[in-house]
Every structure is written in C-alpha cells, then in structure tokens.
Amino acid sequence: MKGGPAREALRAVNPPTGYFRPDSVADALEILARVDQARVVAGGTDWMLSVRTQGQVPAAVVDIFRLEELQGLIRHPDALEIGAAVTVARLLASAEVARDAPLLAQAADRFGSPPVRSRATIGGNLCNASPAADLTVALLASDATVEVASRRCRRSLAIRELVLGPRRTALASDELLVSVRVPIRPGAVWAFQKSGRRPALEISAAAVAFSAVLQDGHLREPRIACGAVAPTPMRALQAERLIADRRLDPSLILACARRAAAEVEPIDDVRGSALYRRRLVGAFVSRCLEGCHAG
Amino acid sequence: MPVKLSFTLNGRPVSAEVEPTMALLELLRERFDLTGAKLGCGEGECGACAVLLDEEAVLGCLTPAFAVDGRTVRTVEGLSSSEGLSALQQAFVSEGAIQCGFCTPGMEIAAASLLRQEPRPTPEQIRRGLEGNLCRCTGYVAMIEAVEAVNDD
Ligand SMILES: Cc1cc2nc3c(=O)[nH]c(=O)nc-3n(C[C@H](O)[C@H](O)[C@H](O)COP(=O)(O)OP(=O)(O)OC[C@H]3O[C@@H](n4cnc5c(N)ncnc54)[C@H](O)[C@@H]3O)c2cc1C
Ligand code: FES
Ligand code: FES
Numbered sequence: 001m002k003g004g005p006a007r008e009a010l011r012a013v014n015p016p017t018g019y020f021r022p023d024s025v026a027d028a029l030e031i032l033a034r035v036d037q038a039r040v041v042a043g044g045t046d047w048m049l050s051v052r053t054q055g056q057v058p059a060a061v062v063d064i065f066r067l068e069e070l071q072g073l074i075r076h077p078d079a080l081e082i083g084a085a086v087t088v089a090r091l092l093a094s095a096e097v098a099r100d101a102p103l104l105a106q107a108a109d110r111f112g113s114p115p116v117r118s119r120a121t122i123g124g125n126l127c128n129a130s131p132a133a134d135l136t137v138a139l140l141a142s143d144a145t146v147e148v149a150s151r152r153c154r155r156s157l158a159i160r161e162l163v164l165g166p167r168r169t170a171l172a173s174d175e176l177l178v179s180v181r182v183p184i185r186p187g188a189v190w191a192f193q194k195s196g197r198r199p200a201l202e203i204s205a206a207a208v209a210f211s212a213v214l215q216d217g218h219l220r221e222p223r224i225a226c227g228a229v230a231p232t233p234m235r236a237l238q239a240e241r242l243i244a245d246r247r248l249d250p251s252l253i254l255a256c257a258r259r260a261a262a263e264v265e266p267i268d269d270v271r272g273s274a275l276y277r278r279r280l281v282g283a284f285v286s287r288c289l290e291g292c293h294a295g
Numbered sequence: 296m297p298v299k300l301s302f303t304l305n306g307r308p309v310s311a312e313v314e315p316t317m318a319l320l321e322l323l324r325e326r327f328d329l330t331g332a333k334l335g336c337g338e339g340e341c342g343a344c345a346v347l348l349d350e351e352a353v354l355g356c357l358t359p360a361f362a363v364d365g366r367t368v369r370t371v372e373g374l375s376s377s378e379g380l381s382a383l384q385q386a387f388v389s390e391g392a393i394q395c396g397f398c399t400p401g402m403e404i405a406a407a408s409l410l411r412q413e414p415r416p417t418p419e420q421i422r423r424g425l426e427g428n429l430c431r432c433t434g435y436v437a438m439i440e441a442v443e444a445v446n447d448d
Contacts, residue, residue, distance in 0.1 A: 019298045019315040019361060041359065045339065048357040051316050052337055061315045063361060089351075113427020114408065115345050115352040119362075 018060030025069045025149060025178060028062055032174040033151045035060045040176060042085050043119035045112075046128040070123070070178065075100065082180045084123030088135070092117065101182045103209055106192035107138035123177045129163045129232070132204045136163060137227035138192060140235060141209035144182045150175040163232045189214050191288035194227070195280055204228045205272040208260075208284035214292070217247045224256075224285060229264035229277050236260040239285065248289055257285040300364040305329075305373030313360040320344045320355030322363075323370060331371035331400040335429070342428030345401040346370045352408035354427075371400035374407060383407060383445050390441035394432035402428050406442045415446050 018035060022028040032038055039058035041047050042065050050056045064070060070085035073094055080100045082091075091097050091108040098105045111117055111134055125135040126146065140159045148155050148162075148171060162170050162177075171177065194207035207227035212219040222243050224236040239260035246252060261282035266274040297312040304327060311326055323329045323346065332355045335343035344355035347369040348362070374381045380388070383406055393399050402425060409416055409424030416424060421442045425435065 018296050021361075021364075044359045044362070045354075045357050048318060048359060049338060052318070052356070057316055061359075061361075063359075065362060112339075113342065114405065114424060115342060115354045115427050116339055116357075118348075118351045118353055119358060 019063065020060065021063040022067065025067065025176065028064060028067065028176055029149060029151045029174070031060075031062055032176060035062075037173070038062050040064055040127070042121040042124040043087065045116055045120045046124060046130075064123075064176070065119075065121070072179065073097070079184055080182045082122055082182065084177045084179055085121050086123075088112065088117040088120045088122070088125075089114070091122065091135075100184045101142065102188075103138045103142050103190045103192055103211055104135065104182060106190070107134045107194075107207075107209065110134065110192065110194055122180055126159070126162060126180070127169055127171065127177055129165070129167050129169050131166055131231055131233065132207070132228035133163075133233060134194060134204060134207055134227060137207050137225045137233045138209045139180065139182065140233050141190075141211050141223040141225035142182050142185075143223065144180055146177055147179045147181065148175050149178045154178075156181075159233070160235070165231050185211065185213055187213050187215065189219075189292035191291045193284035193287055195284075206266070206277045206280035206284065208281060208288055210285070210288035210292070212243075212292070218245050219243050219248065220245065224260055224288075226260065226264050226281055228271070229266040229281055231265075234264065236263050236281075236285070238263050243289070248292075253286055253289045256289060257282040260285045298361045298364070300361065302363045302365060303367040305369055311360075315359065315361055317360040318356055319346065319348075319353070319358040319360045319363060319368075322360040323355060323368070329370045329372050332404075333397055333400065335397070335401075340429070341398070342401040342405060343398055345404040345428070347373075347404055347408060350408065350411050352405050352427075369404075369407075371403055374403060381407075383410065383442070386441040386444040387438070390437050390444055392433060392437040392441040398428060398430040398432075402430065402438055406438075406445075409442070410445065416442065418443065 020031045037059040040062050070083040072083040074081040075096055088108045088111050125133045145156050188211050190211040192209050194204045206229055209225045212222035222240045224239050227233045239256045242256045261278040264281050266277035268274050301310045332346050333343040335341035337356050339354055339357045345352045346355050349366050405425050405428050421439045
C-alpha cells in the first residue's frame, strides 16, 4: 500500500529552484541570508522522507553534508565540541565520544541501522526537532549547548532553548547550527534506555537518558531526559529533585520512577498508548538508576 | 535548477543532471538502468534500496542524488566481476540465503559494507550489520551463515 504514494513521490513534481553546496560556513550563511526559503540539508534522512511522503519541496537546498568546518570532533579541557555534520556512524566510531560523551555514544549505538547511521547527522537530529530524537534526548541529559551562526550574529543556546515543539526550532531562516558542545563531567554515571517495535531501527516509543555525578554515594546534579513522551524531549525535573544530593535506595528509585512517569505528557499514537509510554518511562528510569546504583 | 554530477559508478566515470529532490535510487534505476537496488518501503525501513557510497552502505531511497557528486557508488551489479559472482554472492547462493531475491541486493550491499569495516565479524556483528534489511521469505539464519562462510575461505 505504501508503494503507491512513495513511488509517485520518487519523481518529485515541482523541483526546487536552487541547489547550493557552499565550501565554507561563511558562504553558507551568505546563501541563507540572501536566498528566500532556502533549506539546509545535511544527511537528508529526515528531509528526503518529507519530500517523498509529504511532497514538501523547498525553494532551494543548501547542502552542508561535506562542509569541512562542520566535521570537527574537538576535545577541549572541559567539553567535547562536535561539528553539526558529524554522522551517527562517526559518533559511534569515535574513542573521544565513547570516553567523554558516553551517553551520546550509547544513543548512537541504539540509533537506526548502519545505512541510516552513515548519513544521519547530529545537527539534523537536533534541527529536525522530533519529540523522539534520541541524540537530542541524550544531549539534553548532558547539559549540552549548541552554537548557532548567521551573518548577523553567533549565539549559544541550551537544547531546551533550541527545540521548541514538534518540527519547530528557535533557528531563524538565516541561521545555521554549527556545533554542539557536550560538557565533560568527571565522575559521571549515566544510562540510556529506549524502546520501539524493532529497538534498533524503530523510532522510539519512549527513551530515557540519565546522568549525574556520583560523590560519596550521593547523586549530584542528576539529569533525567525523556523522549517521545511530550511535544519535545523533556527533563523530568520533579523526579530529578527527588534524588538530588541523595543516596539511592530501592524505595527512592521507585519513588523517582513513579514521579517521572507522572510528570511526562505522552499521547496515544501508532507507536504506543499514553499509558504504555508512562509505564515505559517508569521502567526505564528504574533501570537507569538501578544500573548506576549497582555500578 | 538541475545539478550536474560526475561520479564513479561501478568502476566507470559517469555524469548526470538531476533535480535536487531526486533520490539516489531513482538516479540509478531510471537513468543508469541499474535495477538491482529495489524500492521497497521508500521510508528507510527495509534496506532493499541499499547501495555503497564510498564503500559504505547508504539507503538509495533517502539519500539525495546530489550526494554522490565526486564520489564512488557501487551497486549490487558492481559486486560481481567479469569472472562471475563475488565470494560473498557465491556464499549467499550456496547457503540458500536467497528465495525470491527481492531483498538480496540490499542484503549483499549491507554485508559488503560490514565486511569492509569488519573482515571477520562475529555472528552478533553480522546480525547488527544486517539489522536494517528485511526479508519476507527466508528468515535470517541462512544469511548470517552466508556472511560467516565468507570468512572461512
Ligand atoms: C529508518 C530510519 C531510522 C531512524 N532511526 C532513528 C533513531 O533511532 N533515532 C533518532 O533519533 N532518529 C532516527 N531517525 C531519524 C533521522 O535519521 C535523524 O533525525 C537524523 O539525525 C537526521 O539527520 P540528517 O542529517 O539526515 O538530517 P536532514 O534530513 O538533512 O535534516 C533534518 C532537518 O534539520 C535541518 N538541519 C539539518 N542540519 C542543520 C544545521 N546544521 N543547521 C540548521 N538546520 C539543519 C534540515 O533543514 C531539516 O529540516 C531515523 C530515520 C530513518 C529513516
Ligand atoms: S526502500 Fe529504502 S529502505 Fe525501504
Ligand atoms: S528472499 Fe524474498 S524478500 Fe528476501
């Protein structure tokens, strides 16, 4: 049944008027400032799908996938800086990411399938602003920030300031997401849990990312981020407050899981009912906390 | 505004003009008559459309055609040589990993990409390497055995 519309969309009807492949960020910003309704395309895994299934054709395409300045993986003393066009495959292969941004590494490991990972980028995952975006959930729990540039200015945003709603970001039409900064937290504990019908490939029915710094058995600055259970990836702030500066024990883990399940705002859809998703969140939060309790 | 592309396709330099919204799969099937890669779901879920871009598997249905400019593309047609099937393809035949054959080009591309990165994959690595490819006929055991059989040579 899907073959019909997909087949038709393969022959795109009204072609875009422009294709640009800038060699520098400066050139990309120039094009974005000048060309009306230009659309940034990185790996295209989300973009092509919108072209094929919804016939959404932009006026112009700005191809940034191979832009050299967006490929960096730079270790600063206090943070890992990741270029917007770095693919999930590269995140997965990187020893720096495994060591300094383990939550992101874990989300990359559970992401899509190999041919998706070789095109999907970190910037695309953030800017597509899906409620279920796994890297975004991991970055939210890591206190990551993003660097955004336009010809007018450069600014730095927290993840929750960037992702405003389903498919909606704070980026103006002339702005480009340039890089992601993941703070390095020595002594951090972390865990990532997600589900889907086919966990490796499917868009998550729910995902939970957890991180905290363990100090004398106490959890400092705990972060619990949840995906696919609200219009945007969200932090379970009440649940975080319950465990902040405390020592974990089984009854505290249970209370925290229940609080998280109560404070998320899931909907019913094809991937699961709201009730099922609340239960997933509860179960995932328990697993995350038990894992780090034991470790 | 059509985009002019030059790239290497199954070992030969080629060029084409495409619209920016064209998928790589359409370019290969309709302009170059390479019908090995198939349109299955068109949504990234089945892997029937997979081809190698710089020797790494990508989805033909979700990769823009413009992405191949200046690069190297290999389709299932390019896995075999004038001497015949590759060792991997021969293993698919001998292990009975093919029934109707619809998924086979994508499976072999995924396996070729895996073997390039991991010449001696474990069964678990093979399973993960093929996790983006669906088969509605054989089940997956024969395919995993086929990829393992390549190692034994
Ligand atoms: C089969 C399949 C499985 C998937 N599995 C997962 C999964 O497990 N987890 C998950 O989270 N996602 C998954 N996805 C979704 C998708 O692959 C990701 O969201 C991916 O990270 C998007 O990156 P991209 O480079 O392909 O984005 P593109 O499609 O190129 O772009 C997506 C959007 O972001 C904008 N954009 C991209 N880069 C920038 C930038 N630097 N600055 C400003 N705007 C920008 C584009 O304009 C576009 O609107 C899956 C998709 C498919 C098809
Ligand atoms: S047709 Fe491309 S993944 Fe199914
Ligand atoms: S052999 Fe028929 S789909 Fe795999």
